[in-house]
Amino acid sequence: MLEARSIVKTYTIPGQETITILRGVNLNVAAGEMVTIVGASGSGKTTLLNMLGTLDTPDSGDIMFNGMPILSNGGFTLNPKALASFRNTKIGFVFQFHHLLSDFSAAENVAMPEFIATGKLKPAIEKAEELLQSLGLGNRLSHLPSELSGGEQQRVAIARALMNSPMMVLADEPSGNLDSKNSRILYDLIAKLSKEHKTSFIIVTHNEEYAATADRCLSMEDGILH
Ligand SMILES: Nc1ncnc2c1ncn2[C@@H]1O[C@H](COP(=O)(O)OP(=O)(O)OP(=O)(O)O)[C@@H](O)[C@H]1O
Numbered sequence: 001m002l003e004a005r006s007i008v009k010t011y012t013i014p015g016q017e018t019i020t021i022l023r024g025v026n027l028n029v030a031a032g033e034m035v036t037i038v039g040a041s042g043s044g045k046t047t048l049l050n051m052l053g054t055l056d057t058p059d060s061g062d063i064m065f066n067g068m069p070i071l072s073n074g075g076f077t078l079n080p081k082a083l084a085s086f087r088n089t090k091i092g093f094v095f096q097f098h099h100l101l102s103d104f105s106a107a108e109n110v111a112m113p114e115f116i117a118t119g120k121l122k123p124a125i126e127k128a129e130e131l132l133q134s135l136g137l138g139n140r141l142s143h144l145p146s147e148l149s150g151g152e153q154q155r156v157a158i159a160r161a162l163m164n165s166p167m168m169v170l171a172d173e174p175s176g177n178l179d180s181k182n183s184r185i186l187y188d189l190i191a192k193l194s195k196e197h198k199t200s201f202i203i204v205t206h207n208e209e210y211a212a213t214a215d216r217c218l219s220m221e222d223g224i225l226h
Pocket residue numbers: 011012013021039040041042043044045046047048
């Protein structure tokens with residue numbers, strides 16, 4: 001489903017030498033596969049996730065998505081509008097600080113991107129409620145983020161990422177602020193969703209114990225994914 005080839009990324013800070021973060025990363029992820037990425041702080045895990053999510057460009061490398069070239073020799077193949085549409089429809093994002101909107105309920109938070117895209121509130125809310133119910137949050141639909149536990153908030157963030165039935169979800173430390181019980185629940189849930197929805201998950205984490213529960217656990221070392 002996803003094929004990333006020879007991704008190289010360097011950063012140059014004015015007045016300092018250039019540092020190479022990604023030295024030629026290769027990654028293949030199948031549909032419905034759950035892949036975790038571990039590695040030392042600063043090793044480039046988030047940088048890679050940003051490239052895979054088309055949020056940033058590498059210096060060089062290629063990305064194919066479902067057989068379609070998205071990135072060729074370090075440049076996007078789509079114009080900005082088409083790229084944004086690709087990202088909004090095919091990729092879901094889950095971050096450690098889930099960025100839920102504090103004045104909106106769980107259901108409204110999940111429905112928001114679709115409401116903005118379509119201008120139709122009722123179908124978006126109905127779909128959001130259905131999704132939240134399937135994630136065990138049926139009795140939390142009208143709660144504000146501040147009225148939800150950390151684990152519940154993270155499940156709302158996952159529901160939001162799944163709202164447009166993406167082919168791939170990218171998650172950066174999704175359990176970073178959760179205790180071990182809630183982290184376990186979250187990883188079990190992701191494993192189940194990846195199989196049920198045939199959605200690929202790529203998850204960056206520091207927790208090697210949970211990382212090992214994925215279909216495949218990779219490690220970022222010296223700018224290469226092993
Ligand atoms: N915009 C930038 N300009 C310069 N250097 C950057 C920039 N973004 C990231 N870096 C550097 O790239 C390296 C990799 O950062 P990245 O956030 O990908 O690491 P990480 O593996 O996700 O780390 P962590 O586990 O601590 O989140 C770091 O040394 C960071 O300082």
